Amino acid sequence: MADGIAFVPGPMAWVVDKLLERHHTEYSLLETHQAGGDCVTHVHETELAVLRKPGSPLLPGVKYGKGTAFFTRNAQLLGLLAKQTSTQEAQPVLAILFRDGDKTRSTAASDWQEKVDSMRRGFAQVECDTGVPMVPRPKSEAWLLCARRQPGYANCASLEDASGNDDSPNSLKKQLAALCGGLDPTADEQADWVVNGTVDPLRIHMPSFNAFKQALHAAAKNAGLPLLP
Numbered sequence: 713m714a715d716g717i718a719f720v721p722g723p724m725a726w727v728v729d730k731l732l733e734r735h736h737t738e739y740s741l742l743e744t745h746q747a748g749g750d751c752v753t754h755v756h757e758t759e760l761a762v763l764r765k766p767g768s769p770l771l772p773g774v775k776y777g778k779g780t781a782f783f784t785r786n787a788q789l790l791g792l793l794a795k796q797t798s799t800q801e802a803q804p805v806l807a808i809l810f811r812d813g814d815k816t817r818s819t820a821a822s823d824w825q826e827k828v829d830s831m832r833r834g835f836a837q838v839e840c841d842t843g844v845p846m847v848p849r850p851k852s853e854a855w856l857l858c859a860r861r862q863p864g865y866a867n868c869a870s871l872e873d874a875s876g877n878d879d880s881p882n883s884l885k886k887q888l889a890a891l892c893g894g895l896d897p898t899a900d901e902q903a904d905w906v907v908n909g910t911v912d913p914l915r916i917h918m919p920s921f922n923a924f925k926q927a928l929h930a931a932a933k934n935a936g937l938p939l940l941p
Contacts, residue, residue, distance in 0.1 A: 719752070719753075719754035720899075720900070721742050721752075721903060722899045722902065722903050723852065723856060723899065723902035723903045723905065723906050723911070724810055724846065724848075724852055725742060725754075725903075726742065726903050726906035726907055727855070727906055727911075727913045728808055728846070728928065729741055729742040729743075730906060730912075730913045730914070731913050731914070731925060731928055732928070732932065732937075734914055734940070735929065735932070735939060735940055736929075736932045736937040736938065736939065736940060737937065738940065753797070755790065755793065757786065760786050760789045760790060760793075763789045763792075763793065780826050780827060780829075780830035781830075783809075783811065783827050783830040783831050783834065784830040784831070784833055784834035784837075785834065786809060786811075786831075786834065787809055787830070787831040787832070787833070787834025787835045787840075787843060787845070788834040788835070788837055788838045790807045790809050790835075790840075790843065791807055791834065791835045791838040791839075791840030791843045792838050792840070793807070794806070794807035794840055794842060794843070795838070795839075795840055798842075804842060804934075804935035804936055804937075805842060805935070806842050806844060806928075806931050806932065806935055807835070807840060807842055807843045807844065807931075808843075808844040808846050808928070809831055809843065809844065809845055809846060810846040810847075811827065811831075811846075811847055812847070812848055812850065812851035812852060812876065813827065813847055813848055813849040813850040813851060813876065813920065814850045814851070814876045818850055818873060818874060818875045818876065819849050819850040819872075819876060821849070821872075821919075824847060824849040824850075824872075824920060827845075827847055828845045828847050828923060831843070831845035831847070832845060832927075841931070841934040842931045842932075842934050842935045843931060844924070844927045844928050844931045845923075845924065845927055846924045846927075846928075847920060847923075847924065848920050848921070848924075849872040849919070849920035850872065850874065850875070850876035850884070851876045851884060853884035853885055853887075853888050854868075854871040854872055854874065854884055854918070854920075855916055855918070855920075855921055856888060856902060856905065856911055857871055857884060857887055857888055857891075858871060858916050858917075858918055858921075859905075859910070859911040859912060859915065859916060860888065860891050860905070860910070860911065861887070861891065864915075865912075865915045865916060865917070868916065868917060868918040868921075869918050869919060871884070871918065872918060872919060872920055874887075
């Protein structure tokens with residue numbers, strides 16, 4: 713639950729689930745969760761803000777710039793929550809922090825890297841070695857388009873230089889809608905693409921996705937999960 717609203721997994725949650733199932737767990741955590749298992753918790757960013765109490769010692773660090781302090785702080789808070797949950801339940805917890813790179817414009821590789829590094833820094837500052845930055849460049853539609861456009865899964869790196877602004881003439885959102893009869897696909901429809909294999913995360917290769925995947929594997933290893941062949 714998040715603010716009283718039941719968690720409905722979106723496409724990015726299913727991307728995480730498919731990668732973990734194939735490479736680490738051999739079963740779907742989300743399907744187990746939907747069947748009543750207590751193995752997935754969704755934490756909304758507003759809930760992270762509530763976790764920060766007055767007088768908190770969390771210091772993102774001025775030297776890294778105010779622009780990335782938000783991401784560092786959220787990683788710290790999520791990392792602390794993951795460690796607390798791990799202690800309470802006596803089992804490892806993966807902390808996956810999702811943020812789009814930029815929803816208003818194209819995202820320079822250096823800007824994207826700063827956001828990812830700020831999350832890594834936040835997790836490290838609270839000694840959470842199971843934290844995972846999940847930052848599509850410029851936004852998650854780029855990862856989905858990699859699979860949906862033709863030829864599928866080919867030359868996807870160029871999508872990362874597209875504008876994240878939905879109002880731009882050839883925005884990623886408009887490109888995705890064009891593949892769906894001109895209609896914007898809902899979050900549920902996008903999630904179904906991943907569930908039914910229309911979008912196969914195992915075949916997506918582009919810099920921001922590969923960075924996320926490597927971080928996920930490293931966190932899973934630190935959590936004691938095996939790496940399946």
